[in-house]
Amino acid sequence: MAKLRPEQLSQALSKQLAPIYLVSGDEPLLIQEACDAIRQAARSTGFSERELYHADNSFEWGQLLAAANSLSLFAEKKIIELRMPNGKPGDKGGKALIEYAQSPASDNLLLVVTDKLDGATQKSKWFKALDEAGIHVQVWPITPAQLPRWIGTRLQQAGLRADSSAIDLLASRIEGNLLAAAQEVEKLKLLAHDKVVSYELMASVVADSARYDVFGLADKALHGDARAAVKTLHGLKTEGTEPINILWALTRDIRSLVQISLAVSQGKHFDWAAKQAGVWDKRQPLVKAALQRLKPAQLQQLLRKANGIDKAVKGMRNAEPWDELLDLILNLAGVHSLHPNNDRLALKM
Template sequence: MKISYDALEKHIKESKSGPKNFYLVMGDEILLNIDAVDRLREFCRKHEYSERISMVLDSNGPWDDVLTHLQTNTLFAENKILEISIPSGKFGRKGGPTLAKLAEYIKEQNPEDICVIISCPKLDKKTQQTKWFTSVVNIATLIDIPNLKRKDLPAWARKLIKQNGQTIDDDALTLLIDRIEGNIVAAKQEINKLALLAGSETNLTLDMVRSSVADSARYDVFQLTEAMMLGNIPRSLKIFHGLIQEGANIIQILAMVTREIRILYRVMQGKVNAEALPSILSSMGVFPSFHQRYLSAVNRFNMPKVMGLLQHATDIDQISKGYPIDGRLKSPISEMERLIIKTAGNGLL
């Protein structure tokens, strides 16, 4: 079963008996990918899936843990969510066969006490033609994440603005799209900020957008990620604190920081495999003028440290939604500070 990203909300509303037991969220737009997983998780929570197991895997695994978590009963027989994130889209020798076994287990047992949510980038044609992938998509409900092109952004932005109970003038929308230059994470951040600045006003005007852009000129989330990649801890924290003081949304900051870590992860993987790192960066939409910051950052880390950063970001997302994480602080802002220090440093705190 295949569902478009736009049809996900309809699927959730119409599934009165609860979520399916197996979802595959696939696509390269990180924000939409994260949003789809978030919505599926909340769907599960509403149907009393109280336990959550989160795994971030790559070609090195640990893939053996997947089937262990799948088949292990919880202490109080609670319904559980098993989230498997594969940000690199690389499954290695064990990944494919493991997911094929997972699909076979779901097919044969049809468990009612678990929901498996796998998320990954869009896989290449060769991978999608493999036997294991065919086994997975034949069983899973596939959520297809689209690639948003610049021409798609106005309609997408209007939809988000409408969800905030607002409308926007055409000239204001044009300026907004130009401001974020096709970056949907930045677009959502600006739209949420506009909703706060507008107050009781229901229509966003050109002057409002201009004011929002001017107000954000001092502290910009892109300046934050640049400082982090360049290894400047004091400047990174200064910008982060400035963003918080200006009322920036912690989730939007987290989304941008997570994107940078995912890019760093892919570059690190390329370094290990002796790939051409500039080519990797270009394929991920990073302008050549920004390459050096990532090439510099990669020398501060190893693969386990970068995977630790990804897990830390996932934990902050849960903390911000009120779910406590063992070993983490209760404040998402405090944990965000720790993640920034680790990312701008060498992965340790």
């Protein structure tokens, strides 16, 4: 399987369409855009139908092979899209993927979407089987140092020109949330005269962003200000903010806390660990305060809770995402709203 970066995908798709694509990583926007590009290229060559499957614990893997072998009533070619968030298909799933990869049908295109795959997973038999039959689009996080350049490229693609001070301002505002950056660029396309983005225009756009912002919510929770965090969450809900955007910011911070906590427990200095986790200097005091309040076991529980909310948002769990986000924020802020045993029970629902 050829390994491609997202920016290499468009050229590869223009040359030839592979029978299997595996898209993996932890950047929601880049994952979404890579999948959109693959679907668009497939549709342009006659793949007019799409079947979507979520590989959770209850997924029947026979459905994948049945979909591959069944004739479509509405189209000659179809996209079979498999969402496998944790990248762990298990024994049955691994066998099904291997069987599919051994003889992919020409009238099917398999698109597998997962979170970041670790080294052990990339040595598995199912991964190697896909490796021989298709293309792996590996999405890496954009580091703080890379972010200004990424924003500059995004502005250029939108037909805009901006000076470095304006780009740096936006980078400091969105702090790694590529989806937020993309939304601001779309806003600038409507506001920029002569396609030029000055520092003054960028400052006004940033100032006019949502009254209740996602990052302010995360900061309040890290600070332990539960009352303010809950108020901000209600404000975001009223303004129509999508739950997945809030979850993205909270999960990013929880993962950073887990990473830093582990490094510190191994004797690493906090400043070094925070830098390795991509935490901006001005947010390090917030993170340090949260780590003093939250124990490693609590952080792991928060991470499991966030995963459960992700499934609820995607319709894979029967739960209300906004209620679950409220509970996550309270616990992140230090208010233990649920006993761990009850929480584990809730995540099974």
